[in-house]
Amino acid sequence: xxxxxxxxxxxxxxxxxxxxxxxxxxxxxxxxxxxxxxxxxxxxxxxxxxxxxxxxxxxxxxxxxxxxxxxxxxxxxxxxxxxxxxxxxxxxxxxxxxxxxxxxxxxxxxxxxxxxxxxxxxxxxxxxxxxxxxxxxxxxxxxxxxxxxxxxxxxxxxxxxxxxxxxxxxxxxxxxxxxxxxxxxxxxxxxxxxxxxxxxxxxxxxxxxxxxx
Amino acid sequence: xxxxxxxxxxxxxxxxxxxxxxxxxxxxxxxxxxxxxxxxxxxxxxxxxxxxxxxxxxxxxxxxxxxxxxxxxxxxxxxxxxxxxxxxxxxxxxxxxxxxxxxxxxxxxxxxxxxxxxxxxxxxxxxxxxxxxxxxxxxxxxxxxxxxxxxxxxxxxxxxxxxxxxxxxxxxxxxxxxxxxxxxxxxxxxxxxxxxxxxxxxxxxxxxxxxxxxxxxxxxxxxxxxxxxxxxxxxxxxxxxxxxxxxxxxxxxxxxxxxxxxxxxxxxxxxx
Numbered sequence: 001x002x003x004x005x006x007x008x009x010x011x012x013x014x015x016x017x018x019x020x021x022x023x024x025x026x027x028x029x030x031x032x033x034x035x036x037x038x039x040x041x042x043x044x045x046x047x048x049x050x051x052x053x054x055x056x057x058x059x060x061x062x063x064x065x066x067x068x069x070x071x072x073x074x075x076x077x078x079x080x081x082x083x084x085x086x087x088x089x090x091x092x093x094x095x096x097x098x099x100x101x102x103x104x105x106x107x108x109x110x111x112x113x114x115x116x117x118x119x120x121x122x123x124x125x126x127x128x129x130x131x132x133x134x135x136x137x138x139x140x141x142x143x144x145x146x147x148x149x150x151x152x153x154x155x156x157x158x159x160x161x162x163x164x165x166x167x168x169x170x171x172x173x174x175x176x177x178x179x180x181x182x183x184x185x186x187x188x189x190x191x192x193x194x195x196x197x198x199x200x201x202x203x204x205x206x207x208x209x210x211x212x213x
Numbered sequence: 214x215x216x217x218x219x220x221x222x223x224x225x226x227x228x229x230x231x232x233x234x235x236x237x238x239x240x241x242x243x244x245x246x247x248x249x250x251x252x253x254x255x256x257x258x259x260x261x262x263x264x265x266x267x268x269x270x271x272x273x274x275x276x277x278x279x280x281x282x283x284x285x286x287x288x289x290x291x292x293x294x295x296x297x298x299x300x301x302x303x304x305x306x307x308x309x310x311x312x313x314x315x316x317x318x319x320x321x322x323x324x325x326x327x328x329x330x331x332x333x334x335x336x337x338x339x340x341x342x343x344x345x346x347x348x349x350x351x352x353x354x355x356x357x358x359x360x361x362x363x364x365x366x367x368x369x370x371x372x373x374x375x376x377x378x379x380x381x382x383x384x385x386x387x388x389x390x391x392x393x394x395x396x397x398x399x400x401x402x403x404x405x406x407x408x409x410x411x412x413x414x415x416x417x418x419x420x421x422x423x424x425x426x427x428x429x430x431x432x433x434x435x436x437x438x439x440x441x442x443x444x445x446x447x448x449x450x451x452x453x454x455x456x457x458x459x460x461x462x463x464x465x466x467x468x469x470x471x472x473x474x475x476x477x478x479x480x481x482x483x484x485x
Binding site for chain 2: 023024041044045048049052055056101102105106108109110112113114117118120121181184185188189190191192194195196197198199200201202205211212
């Protein structure tokens with residue numbers, strides 16, 4: 001056992017224990033460290049972003065005379081008019097600009113990377129043959145399941161016709177495919193949360209208390 | 214009894230889980246770990262890089278909340294890059310990024326020479342806009358690095374003019390900006406890999422299968438796999454036994470809960 005002598009590690013360890021105390025029940029120490037965490041995160045973000053504004057806008061404007069930077073600075077400042085009721089509407093200009101830029105820069109890439117490339121990836125041969133012409137069973141089964149899954153799930157959300165008979169069977173298969181997907185997602189959530197817990201335990205028992213090797 | 218098993222106090226579950234997780238952490242069981250193709254691809258790509266001519270863009274887009282899942286991946290890949298002497302340019306599009314970059318450089322200081330084989334450019338605000346701006350002009354995106362050195366004076370950045378001067382981009386992320394922003398902004402087919410949190414794996418796998426991602430590290434398991442392939446077991450590998458045992462407990466509770474549900478239903482039917 002090799003307990004840390006670093007006061008910040010002690011602060012971290014005590015903080016984690018206080019936050020974990022919520023598992024038992026809500027208490028003032030949990031609240032205290034929850035607020036410290038939120039405050040520290042917000043404070044860090046403010047400092048880093050303020051530094052970014054200085055480096056990327058203020059300094060080039062004042063030392064290099066890059067006057068075109070006045071436009072984003074003014075638009076940024078206008079965002080704060082929302083705190084003044086009478087001129088709050090002015091902040092919408094900046095917001096519109098931000099939304100317009102955001103949509104503009106992402107739309108083209110979105111079509112390419114998320115719609116076309118993904119659609120192309122779903123167009124696979126159902127009978128896969130190797131370079132020597134031999135039939136590859138496993139890959140063929142994978143592709144058939146994938147294509148059947150994609151089509152049936154899309155069909156599940158096809159509301160232009162009443163789903164009965166064969167159509168109902170197809171959309172029913174789509175529903176099962178989605179349920180399996182949700183199961184996979186749940187499994188990954190459980191695994192992810194365990195990873196976070198293990199990280200915290202590693203900090204408490206390893207870095208702080210020095211129990212782990 | 215079945216009724217009781219349906220309402221197990223959560224504190225009992227948590228306590229049992231803590232005990233089961235702690236034991237393998239203190240005394241590893243050595244459960245064998247297979248390596249996914251997604252991880253192997255990242256390793257093979259880095260292994261094939263040339264230390265003389267290749268530079269890797271190492272993006273740290275994860276926050277403190279998800280670091281337990283992603284930070285071990287970043288450390289493992291940085292160890293590999295450092296061991297091979299590949300030039301590594303670190304950058305962050307989330308505020309916590311530069312802090313983690315400094316942690317990694319401090320931890321692996323003996324493998325890198327700051328300014329020559331590694332640099333921490335710092336944080337660039339703006340989300341996807343910032344990603345686009347950096348992709349369009351990486352050379353002029355940062356005047357000074359995170360430590361205040363002039364970027365233009367560093368040897369590592371002397372060969373960087375456009376994004377195509379990076380041989381590989383690996384982006385460790387917990388959310389946005391992340392793989393979607395990069396895939397939208399990078400030239401199509403650019404060698405780009407992602408290190409993601411476990412929760413996101415089902416959403417990201419289709420991008421690996423479509424060939425848009427050139428490698429994928431999947432949460433803590435991805436880190437453990439990378440450490441195994443690298444031959445340098447670290448934080449990730451040390452936690453995998455505990456992770457596996459944790460899964461056993463969760464599966465056991467799910468089975469018991471379902472069994473109790475059906476048995477209760479059966480006994481209600483019988484008594485009716």
